[in-house]
Amino acid sequence: MFTSVDDVSARLAETGYLASPAVATTVFLAARLGKPLLVEGPAGVGKTELAKAVAQVADARLVRLQCYEGVDESRALYEWNHAKQLLRISAGRGESWDETRTDIFTEEFLLPRPLLTAIRGDEPTVLLIDETDKADVEMEGLLLEVLSDFQVTVPELGTVTATRRPFGVLTSNAGRELSEALRRRCLFLHIGFPEEELERRIVRLKVPGLGAALTESVVRVVGALRAMDLRKVPSVAETIDWARTLLALGAGTLDETVVRDTLGVILKHQDDIQKAAAKLDLDAL
Amino acid sequence: MTDVGDRITGLAAALRAHGVRIGTGETVDAARAVEALGLADRERLREGLAATLLHGPGQRVLFDPVFDLYFPRGVGGPEDAPRDREALRDRLAEALAADDRAMMARLAAEAVDGLGGYGSSPGSDGWSAYQTLDRLRPQTLLARVRADVRGRDGNGGAGFADRLLDDEIRRRIEEFRRLVGAEARRRVAERRGRDEIARRGVRPTADRVDFLIANRDQLTELRRAVQPLARKLATRLAARRRRAARGTIDLRRTLRSSLSTGGVPMRPVLRRRRPVRPELVLLCDVSGSVSGFSDFTMLLVQALHDQFGKVRVFAFVNRLDEVTGLLDHGRADPDGLSARIRAEATLTGWHGSSDYGVALGEFAERYGGAVGPRTTVFVLGDARTNMSDPNLPAVRELARRARRVYWLNPEPRDRWGTGDSAAPAYAKLVEMHECRTAAQLSALIAGLLPV
């Protein structure tokens, strides 16, 4: 998939994803060793975006399983289309039950969900299992099975084995500790907040009109906020939002009034805003 | 490759000694990673080994210093390093102003080499980060670096971000101090063998530091971990609660809902139990010896308060007082919590050392009503009674009235019962757990808290 770490960086950059050395190295290794990648880190640091970018450069289809509390096999793997089966049963009066039964458990009545979809199909595939920590622990067994064997058994149809193994990317905000077994199956990548230089490049790329001096100030202020003891510190997503806001406001430089008026774009909690304002010496809000 | 193989094995062994679980699968992957990446780029090698050997973010702070030992930047000291302190300070000031990390790393090596050696001839007995920093005094460069940066920008510090400058410089100096520490460890390891240094010279992560010997910085670091830890525990508790609530199949409702699918019961309807939220009472010894432990636990429980119907917290030394309200207001300022508790609650009578017997008796007498059949009680403390009567009947009564009583003891189990510790006597009446580190505490809380 990639010839070198530099190749990873260069090609991801073409799609608009700027990879840190850690990201580029680990993506390269995951592809080389054929192991799924577990990407952990706070919200808004580009975990989901990374999977999308990898799919794009690999010219692969992206199959995404979005996890949430209560997601289960029927949402993740496959489900029988009950309504359609019922229709078929009522339409088929007159035939024997055995005939009907063989008929309603066929491809036509199957609803494949992301895990099955990713395993069937011959084209290169990136399987993104997004926000894995939101799913219940019970789901992990299923994920582990799929990511180890790359095969799925549908009792009525038989076993489906991947002819081409998908490149697996699991993301987690570490809301819950994932099981040891699942972690061991994966290469581990922690994405934290980027170094200043990288973050400036991201802002320049995403908000090109902002101007060098303002971009630098934005990144410095965000860095200072991250060093504070806040309930929720700003992520890259907030940096970009803030840069866009400043551009839209036509702010030429950063001054007290501008920062005070736009702090709500970067910080989400009222007490964080107050704390930050005090530490940044802004006059009372 | 065999040398590299040895290094990987040594690195893995050192990490294991620090509690990181690494199996053979990981070491094999690590070797394949090295093969795929080559040895030319040290930072890529670091990332590649971290990706294959580690499984969680908390392990990284252990990994980095250990990696530096097994894959050192260089061997020996830098060539013809100048031993002139002032020249070093000049160059360091410049590197700090430019935020030039590569130069800072180089200067750290030169500084340890030039200023950090001790013994009859420099370095004959060892290398010390402390001595290096004491002689170089990087923290005194702040004003100079500030002026330098402002001069470079050419606007004399007019911009808004200028007010952040001091903190930014402090963080760079902190980074330099870390580099000096790493370099000194590396030099010592060359002399005494890296396996030993990797095991003993690397600080454990904050959540594995003994509460009783943690220093101020480590306690501050721990307090910062309260919110994220509480979020994790809350999710775990919620999962346990869901599992507990997942009841048996409700046949009547299953059949009723099957009417929409032509009478075929397609989806079983489960009977839901609506559990009453449990109540929690904390009795905390906040005397000097164990206050780091009880402060942290109180903050953690406070952060979890919406998991419970009711939380009441009592602090004692030799008298006992309710501090639930103080904790509520403490959310904004966790660092000031213990000072506030000591200032506003009545915790001591005519002497200053802890007295479990009197405090427990006072609890039974004044707040006995706080404990009922739905209450789980946690007692936090080392059970060191200073030779006074442990008041076992009060604990027996507490155990009888409460749903459960757990005692969390921050002392190592093999010290229970030594000296004035009444731990074994209390442990006969209520379940006592050793709880020495934040890691142990979170495991206990996740397992013991009622849902």
Ligand SMILES: Nc1ncnc2c1ncn2[C@@H]1O[C@H](COP(=O)(O)OP(=O)(O)O)[C@@H](O)[C@H]1O
């Ligand atoms: N390294 C990066 N290069 C380009 N864009 C990035 C990078 N990191 C974050 N972003 C941007 O930040 C935003 C949040 O990213 P996202 O992938 O949704 O975060 P996460 O999945 O980690 O919560 C996106 O708009 C993304 O484009």
Ligand SMILES: [Mg+2]
């Ligand atoms: Mg995401």
